[in-house]
Structures are given as C-alpha cells and as structure tokens.
Amino acid sequence: MEAPLILLPPPSLLSIFRSWHYTSFMFLMNLLLAATATAVALANPTEELNSCLGHILTHRENIAVSGETFYQRWVNRYNLDIPVTPAAVTFPRSSQQVAAVVKCAAENGFPVQPKSGGHGYGNHCLGGTDGAVVVDLKYLQQFSMNRKNWQATIGAGTLLGVVTKQLHNAGRRAMSHGTCHEVGSGGHFTIGGFGPTSRQFGTALDHVVEAEVVLANSSIVRVSDSENQDVFWAIKGAASGFGIVTEFKVRTEPEPTTAVQYTYSLKVGTPKEQAALFKRWQTQVANPRLTRRFASTLTVLEHGIVITGTFFGTKEEYDTLNMDTQFPGAIGSTISIHGWLGLVTHWAERLVLDWIGGIPSFFYAKSCAWTPEDLMSSETIDRLFDLIATAKKGTLAWFLLFDLQGGRTNEIPTGATSYAHRDVLIWMQTYTINLFRPISQTQRDFLGQVNTLVTGNERPYAAYPGYVDPSLEHGAEAYWGENLPRLRRIKARIDPKNVFRNPQSPLPAEI
Numbered sequence: 001m002e003a004p005l006i007l008l009p010p011p012s013l014l015s016i017f018r019s020w021h022y023t024s025f026m027f028l029m030n031l032l033l034a035a036t037a038t039a040v041a042l043a044n045p046t047e048e049l050n051s052c053l054g055h056i057l058t059h060r061e062n063i064a065v066s067g068e069t070f071y072q073r074w075v076n077r078y079n080l081d082i083p084v085t086p087a088a089v090t091f092p093r094s095s096q097q098v099a100a101v102v103k104c105a106a107e108n109g110f111p112v113q114p115k116s117g118g119h120g121y122g123n124h125c126l127g128g129t130d131g132a133v134v135v136d137l138k139y140l141q142q143f144s145m146n147r148k149n150w151q152a153t154i155g156a157g158t159l160l161g162v163v164t165k166q167l168h169n170a171g172r173r174a175m176s177h178g179t180c181h182e183v184g185s186g187g188h189f190t191i192g193g194f195g196p197t198s199r200q201f202g203t204a205l206d207h208v209v210e211a212e213v214v215l216a217n218s219s220i221v222r223v224s225d226s227e228n229q230d231v232f233w234a235i236k237g238a239a240s241g242f243g244i245v246t247e248f249k250v251r252t253e254p255e256p257t258t259a260v261q262y263t264y265s266l267k268v269g270t271p272k273e274q275a276a277l278f279k280r281w282q283t284q285v286a287n288p289r290l291t292r293r294f295a296s297t298l299t300v301l302e303h304g305i306v307i308t309g310t311f312f313g314t315k316e317e318y319d320t321l322n323m324d325t326q327f328p329g330a331i332g333s334t335i336s337i338h339g340w341l342g343l344v345t346h347w348a349e350r351l352v353l354d355w356i357g358g359i360p361s362f363f364y365a366k367s368c369a370w371t372p373e374d375l376m377s378s379e380t381i382d383r384l385f386d387l388i389a390t391a392k393k394g395t396l397a398w399f400l401l402f403d404l405q406g407g408r409t410n411e412i413p414t415g416a417t418s419y420a421h422r423d424v425l426i427w428m429q430t431y432t433i434n435l436f437r438p439i440s441q442t443q444r445d446f447l448g449q450v451n452t453l454v455t456g457n458e459r460p461y462a463a464y465p466g467y468v469d470p471s472l473e474h475g476a477e478a479y480w481g482e483n484l485p486r487l488r489r490i491k492a493r494i495d496p497k498n499v500f501r502n503p504q505s506p507l508p509a510e511i
C-alpha cells in the first residue's frame with residue numbers, strides 16, 4: 001500500500017465538506033499536511049477505503065459512506081425485513097470508475113456487490129450482510145441499436161421499463177423480461193429473467209450475446225462465446241459472484257403486436273373446488289402441444305384463485321383454445337390489446353394490483369419447480385389446498401404463484417449457461433408480506449410447510465436464484481444445481497479472494 005497522503009475527517013464532517021467546495025477543502029488539507037510535513041497513518045481499513053474512494057469519486061452525489069446523515073436514504077433497502085448496512089455506496093459514471101471502486105474495495109479487503117434496480121429479495125445488491133461496498137450502476141444507462149443485426153447495447157443500470165421503451169423506439173424491437181418496470185437489467189439479465197414471452201424467445205439472459213465486465217482484479221473485459229467464454233458463461237446466471245457487468249449486448253426480436261389478456265377467477269371456493277381448478281390448469285399447461293404463444297400464471301390468494309395470462313395472437317385464434325370451457329366455475333374475462341407498449345403497461349399495472357410491485361416492504365419468499373415428468377400428483381394437490389384452508393398464515397397478504405415456463409427455455413441445454421434449471425415447466429413462488437412490521441415466524445412457517453408438502457422432500461431441490469431466499473440452506477446448490485462445480489472452478493481462477501460475494505454466492509473451488 002502506498003503511504004496515504006491525507007488525513008480524512010470523520011465521515012459526518014466529510015459529508016459537509018463534500019457538499020460544498022470539496023476541492024478547496026482538499027487543497028487546504030494538503031497545505032496543512034505540507035506545513036506540518038508529517039503524513040499521518042490512517043487507522044483502519046474503513047478510513048483507507050474512504051480515502052481511496054475519495055480520490056476517484058470526488059462529488060457528493062458519487063459516494064456515500066456509512067455513518068453519514070441520511071446514509072440510510074442512499075442505501076434504500078428493498079426488503080425491509082433484511083437490515084443491511086453497507087460500508088459505502090458508490091455511484092460511478094463509467095466502467096473505468098467502476099473498476100477503480102473495485103480496486104479500492106479489494107485492496108482493503110471489502111466485499112463488493114453491484115446494484116442495478118435494487119429489487120433483489122435478499123438485499124444482496126447491498127452485500128446481503130453488513131460491510132460491503134455497493135456499486136450502484138444508476139449512471140450506466142447508455143443505449144444504442146445496431147440496425148444491421150438488431151442487437152442492442154444497454155447500460156447495466158437501465159431499468160426494465162426503460163429497456164422496453166428504448167427497444168420500441170429503436171425499431172419496434174423486444175426481448176424477454178419480467179413484468180415489473182422497476183427491476184434492473186443488471187440483476188435480471190444475469191440471473192434468469194422470465195416473462196410472458198420467454199416460452200417463445202427464451203429467458204432474458206438467453207438474449208445476451210456479449211457483455212463488458214469488471215473483474216475482481218479490476219480489469220475491464222469483453223465477454224462472449226468467442227472471448228473470455230468462462231466469464232461469459234458465469235455471468236449468464238450467477239454474475240453477482242463473478243464481476244460487475246457494465247454493459248450488455250442483446251439479440252432482439254420484432255415486438256409482438258396483437259395479444260389477448262385473459263383472467264379467470266374463482267372467489268373463495270372450498271378446498272375441493274380450488275384443487276379441481278388447479279388440476280385443470282396443470283393439465284392444460286402440461287399439454288406438450290400447447291402453443292408457445294400462450295403464457296399463464298395461477299395465483300392462489302386469501303380470497304380465491306386467479307388464472308391470468310397473455311395469448312400472443314388475435315381474439316379469433318384465442319377463441320379456438322376454448323378457454324371458457326376449461327375452467328368451469330371460474331369467471332372469465334378477456335381484453336384484446338393492440339401494440340406492445342400497451343401490453344407491457346398492462347402487465348405492470350396488473351402486477352401492482354396482484355402484489356405491491358415497486359415499493360419496499362417487509363417480505364419473505366420461496367420458490368420451487370416442477371418438470372413435465374414430475375408434476376404434483378392429484379393427492380398432493382388435494383393436500384396442498386387442505387393445508388391452505390387450515391394453516392395459520394400470520395397475514396392476509398400471502399400469495400402462491402404458479403408460473404408456466406417450458407417452451408424455448410426447455411430447449412437450451414443445462415450446461416449452456418450457468419442458469420441451470422432448464423427442465424422446468426412450472427415455477428412456484430410463494431410470498432408473505434407486511435407493510436409495516438417484520439415477518440413473523442408464523443408467516444415463515446406457512447411458506448415452509450407449503451414447500452415441504454409440494455416437494456415431498458424427495459426430489460432434488462430447485463430454487464430460482466432470482467427469487468432469493470436468504471434462509472435457504474445450501475442456497476448455491478439449489479440455485480445453480482449441476483452447474484455449481486464449474487462455477488466454483490471459474491470463481492477460483494478469476495476471483496480467488498471472493499471479492500464479489502453475498503451470503504449465497506458460489507465459493508471458489510478448493511484447489
């Protein structure tokens with residue numbers, strides 16, 4: 001380490017100085033030091049870190065360190081149930097500045113996590129536990145479209161809502177992604193990224209053809225199928241443990257233009273009626289001949305069951321699916337939507353109705369999955385709805401979501417990207433939410449009971465790494481399955497000191 005040149009005041013004082021005349025402050029400090037001609041050694045790694053960051057990001061809006069007034073506002077936790085305090089939050093404006101921040105953190109022994117939309121469930125973008133250096137990518141929102149091959153270049157701080165608009169404006173193009181506008185491309189394109197079009201186009205990360213990545217040794221590299229292939233493979237499913245993607249290059253598709261949005265709902269109902277509806281839905285989505293233009297989600301909530309989804313086609317085509325006869329007892333409605341932007345807006349609005357969407361709250365979530373060979377038996381479905389009718393849930397705000405996957409996502413080999421769960425036909429996500437108080441043990445236990453019942457504890461456990469469950473034991477195994485050993489070998493080579501980490505990221509393989 002070089003001998004430090006300046007002595008920094010306590011953080012609170014520092015923030016005052018930063019807000020005005022930082023440069024003249026530095027000038028005065030240097031004068032002062034020159035006058036006394038004594039370089040004072042910095043006492044601890046935190047001061048070393050702050051000093052290092054202070055040299056590369058000098059403006060008030062580019063860095064905030066723990067202890068400052070309003071620090072919590074800069075941290076802005078999405079899941080209020082996980083109280084995490086990072087060592088520093090930085091807002092670099094270029095890949096070079098991202099690399100410089102990584103260097104400061106790594107040299108002083110701090111873990112690093114990038115933050116894009118900040119919508120991860122485990123607050124992993126803040127480190128997941130105290131003391132990380134956060135690299136907030138909000139200034140990295142460059143966009144361009146190559147109109148020859150329709151590949152788009154997207155800064156990794158761009159939120160999904162903005163991605164949709166930019167692709168539309170650049171030639172009516174689209175890609176697969178989830179339905180919440182506030183989710184970030186950084187966390188979404190690197191973990192999976194399912195949405196209504198993924199049965200046709202693949203997941204969001206299947207669109208990524210190239211990326212720029214800052215590695216643990218602070219070098220900036222391009223990664224693709226022909227350059228740094230291992231890193232490319234790792235960032236398509238597990239990026240947060242391997243580097244910071246600063247920019248994506250993605251394949252795009254012509255945007256779908258005509259769609260039917262359908263809803264079938266069963267208000268309350270007996271457990272038997274609910275189970276019967278679920279079985280009909282499972283049979284429908286498990287049909288191997290089901291068109292890929294059909295997306296579907298079944299949601300179980302306190303007041304009943306709702307089946308919603310999008311059919312990409314005309315109302316006439318939709319009518320040939322005979323949906324009205326599929327779900328007896330449920331009340332159906334459809335709206336035809338013309339134009340991609342209108343459709344994406346509709347999804348986002350629905351999401352806010354179904355769930356709280358963009359705003360921070362206290363919540364806990366779990367996930368698991370079924371392959372076509374391995375669906376829930378009729379008896380298990382009956383037992384599930386009996387459990388739902390009788391279990392203590394600790395809140396009215398709980399949901400079980402069953403999402404149809406399959407289609408294109410099933411054709412990609414398990415080893416093609418580090419995202420591993422290619423055989424999944426149905427994902428289940430379960431949520432329990434409080435607006436104003438921490439999640440209780442009763443709430444957690446309910447989700448635990450549901451998972452234990454539906455998985456029967458027999459099959460290998462699969463969890464979606466995009467729905468972080470911080471209390472999952474062996475999280476890395478559940479998230480990356482059979483791709484974990486290769487991830488750990490790559491980790492040992494490119495990040496042996498585990499600079500990029502959160503409580504569930506892959507550990508370097510032992511050599």
Ligand SMILES: Cc1cc2nc3c(=O)[nH]c(=O)nc-3n(C[C@H](O)[C@H](O)[C@H](O)COP(=O)(O)OP(=O)(O)OC[C@H]3O[C@@H](n4cnc5c(N)ncnc54)[C@H](O)[C@@H]3O)c2cc1C
Pocket residue numbers: 113114115116117118119120121123124125126137156177178179180182183184185186187188190191192193194195239240241243244245246356357358466467502
């Ligand atoms: C309301 C809501 C709706 C959702 N809907 C869907 C959906 O429809 N489909 C779906 O698949 N998922 C969905 N998700 C899950 C979502 O995809 C993940 O939570 C995703 O990881 C969030 O990305 P982010 O950038 O917003 O989060 P962040 O918290 O910023 O990041 C999440 C993780 O990714 C890492 N990361 C972020 N940026 C980068 C980068 N540039 N390079 C490397 N690592 C990075 C972070 O360090 C962190 O570990 C939803 C989540 C919410 C809250």
Ligand SMILES: *[C@@H]1O[C@H](CO)[C@@H](O)[C@H](O)[C@H]1NC(C)=O
Pocket residue numbers: 215217219493494
């Ligand atoms: C940084 O790490 C990468 C991946 O291991 C390696 O290819 C590169 O040479 C390293 N760069 C430097 C400057 O050490």
